Amino acid sequence: MSFFGINVATRGLFTAKTALNVTNHNIANAETKGYSRQVAEQKAIRALPGYGIGMIGTGSEVVNVKQLRNQYFDVKLWNTSRYLGEYSVKNTNLRQLETILDELSGTGFNVEFNRMFEQIQNLSTNPNDPAYRATFRDAAVSFGNYFNSLDEQLRNVQRDMNFAVKTKVDEINFTADQLSSLNAQIANIELTGVKANDLRDERANLIDKLSQVVNVKVSEIEVGTNMNRYIVTINGQTLVDGQHSNYLEVRPRAVLYNPEDEPDLYDIYWRTGQEFNISDNNLGGELKGYLDLRDGNNGQNxxxxxxxxxxxxxxxxxxxxxxxxxxxxxxxxxxxxxxxxxxxxxxxxxxxxxxxxxxxxxxxxxxxxxxGNNMGYKGIPYYMAQLNEFVRTFAMSVNKIHTQGQDNSGNPAGALFSFVGYTGTPPLDENDPNSYNGITANNFTLDRTIMNDLSKIATAMDASLGVENNDILLKILELKHDINMFSQGKPESFMQALTSELAIDAKQANNFTNGQQNIILAIENQRLSFSGVDLNEETTNMLRFQHAYNLAAKMISVMNEIYDVTINRMGV
CATH class of the missing domain: 2.40.10 (Thrombin, subunit H)
Structure with missing residues (x-):
């Protein structure tokens, strides 16, 4: 006599118990980010031949705990996340630039610009009054300080973007370490013939995060029995190959790529010495967003x-x-x-x-x-260059008129506006725009000679015609509405055009961010519908497997009674 029946029931008991454990694991991880639902795959054990009556079943067994994950949705999400990462960075930081530059079309520029011309107007009514000259000097200095402050704020943002680039490089390296470690653990486990489902989820979750930082591609190649090679590339170059990682590093630039740049901005290299192409049009993710903002010159390098x-x-x-x-x-x-x-x-x-x-x-x-690099985006260098263009052109236009006049002593007048540290050599030549290259928004100011001696302000072309002569001041006043000073028109129009450009870019970044968020949400919902844990479904499974377990246990009890009668009561 054999215990065939009780063995079949015992196998059913173990099968139901394993299925219950898998269901329990699903319920426990229902809210775990990146977790993929698992199912216990079971099959009938090979039947035995029953002579004359056909095959006799021997029960069931769990052959695999399968992870429900669709790679199509993963790849779709990773390819889309690069755009969300890029534009979310641009959206956030362009708003900050708007906060800095918004005063140009609001109160800041208008107040400083109008105040200075108001003082020129007042001075024109009393050209020789020291008090009016002093008031004009203060207004002109304040006008210069305004641009100095704008430039410094933009430089601070560029420094922040530079630090963010380093932070993202560190994040990529840290993720590479984690991926190579997980690859080693997964390889060791799967050599035994089982799937490391939870570790695979953890690895895919890391790729989810990495895909927002930089554009990423993943491939898994079978290289032997129960052996796979997992390769991760960023921007077309290998970051992780199985258990081996390549690392990035940042190196301060020894030179300026844009004349407006802060010194020591970072370039990115592989630790092998190969340069990471930061101007590659295929680059994406948060790293791309920070680089565009930090280096973007709108192709004007x-x-x-x-x-x-x-x-x-x-x-x-x-x-x-x-x-x-x-x-x-x-x-x-x-x-x-x-x-x-x-x-x-x-x-x-x-x-x-x-x-x-x-x-x-x-x-x-x-x-x-x-x-430098041809960065086709309007980043910080672009806006700094525009401010430089304004102060250079404005200074040259004012100086061209001012140098036609004479100071109070009848001497030829010098420049009214120059830059901090200007010594007069080489001279600012209104007929040579290149001579004004030394003026930037960072150093633009009222000329030091006039700061120290208000009598050097020229109010008239010929001082001998009388102290009330004001023809130079009247010509300078006309510059306020000179539509030929800039291609955009008068000075105020130049500034309005600049802030309008920024507003358009900021609005576009915001729209793209919202659009990509909606796309990501749709993809995540698709992925969740396939891989996510449905508690209602798991509750049904729990009851189903519990019922199977109870019936298997009942079958063991029945078989036990049969064997008891057969062995103990019949004396077999």
């Missing part, structure tokens, strides 16, 4: 064409430039080869001759030159 080169003299002459306000020493990229320069000269024909560092050899072919 220095560019030009090579006119001639002298390898013996280590010089190269560039023409057709889009700007000349570049650092006196730095680095140019000649046909994508970086070459350091120690100085440059602006030639009478408008071309620029760079004096190259002999230690950095030139490429054999030299046709194009640029400085």
């Amino acid at each position: 220095f560019k030009g064409a090579v006119l001639s080169r002298d390898d013996d003299a280590h010089t190269i002459t560039i023409g057709n430039m889009n700007r000349t306000d570049i650092p006196k020493s730095g680095q140019i990229s000649v046909n994508n080869v970086k070459v350091n320069y120690n100085d440059y000269t602006i030639n009478p024909d408008g071309s620029i001759t760079f004096e190259l560092d002999p230690s950095t050899p030139m490429p054999e072919t030299a046709t194009t030159v640029q400085i």
Whole structure:
């Protein structure tokens, strides 16, 4: 006699108990972020031949605890998250820029600008009154301080963006460590033939987070029996390959990519020394958002064409430039080869001759030159450059009139506006815009000579005509409404156009953020409908498996009674 029946019932008991444990695990993790529902897959154990009566079943067993996860939804989410990460960063920080620059079209610029011209108007009624001159001086200094403050606030934001870039690089490295560690744990467990479901969920959850930081792609390749190779790439380069991680690092720039930049902004490299291409159009995620805001020059980085080169003299002459306000020493990229320069000269024909560092050899072919990266986004450098353009053009327009006049002593008047540290050499030449490159929003101010001696303010072209002569002041007053000063029109229109550009970009970032959030929500709902835990369904499963367990236990009891009668009462 055998105990075949009780063995079949016992297997049913274990099968139901395992299914209950899986259901219990699902219920316990119903609110766990990133958890995928699991099911116990069971099958009938191989039947035995029953001679003359067919096959006899031997019960059931759980062959696998399966994770319900659809890779299609994962990939869809990861590809979309890069845009949410990028535009959420831009949305938040463009609002901050709006807060800084909003005064330009509100109270800040208008108050300072109108106040200064109001004092010029008052001075024109009393040109020789020291009190009116002092009041004008204070208003002009305040006007300069206003731009100095704007520039410093933008620089602070750029520093913040730079720190955020480093933070994101650290986050990527930390995630790479976690992924490689999980890959090792998963590989060790799955060598035994079982799936490490919870660890796989944890790994996918890390990719969820990483996909918002930088654009990511994942592939899993079977390399042997129960052996898979899990590869994670960011921006097309390998971050994690199985249990091996590649790491990023930041290096402070030795040169300025944009003339407006803060020093020591970070470039990103792989620790192998390979440069991480931060200007790649395919780059995405929060890292892309911070880089665009920090480096965005709207494609207005220095560019030009090579006119001639002298390898013996280590010089190269560039023409057709889009700007000349570049650092006196730095680095140019000649046909994508970086070459350091120690100085440059602006030639009478408008071309620029760079004096190259002999230690950095030139490429054999030299046709194009640029400085920094062509970042086609209106970030902080763009808005700083626009402020620089305003103060340079405004200073040049005012100085062109002021230098036509005479001071109280009858001497030719100098510049009314210059920059902090200006010594008069080389002189500001109203006929040479390049001479005004030294003026920036950061250092724009009333000229120091006039600050120290109010008699140097020219109110008239000819001081000998009398103290009440005010023709210079009247011409300066006309500049307030000069529609030819800027391509946007009068000075106030320039500032309004600038803030309008920012408002459009901020609105676009906000719309894109909201749109991507809705798309992400839809994808997550799709993923949850497939992988999420439904407590109502799990409750039904619990009752179903509990019932199966009870019946299996009852069957054991029945079989026990049968064996008791057969063995003990029949004496078999």
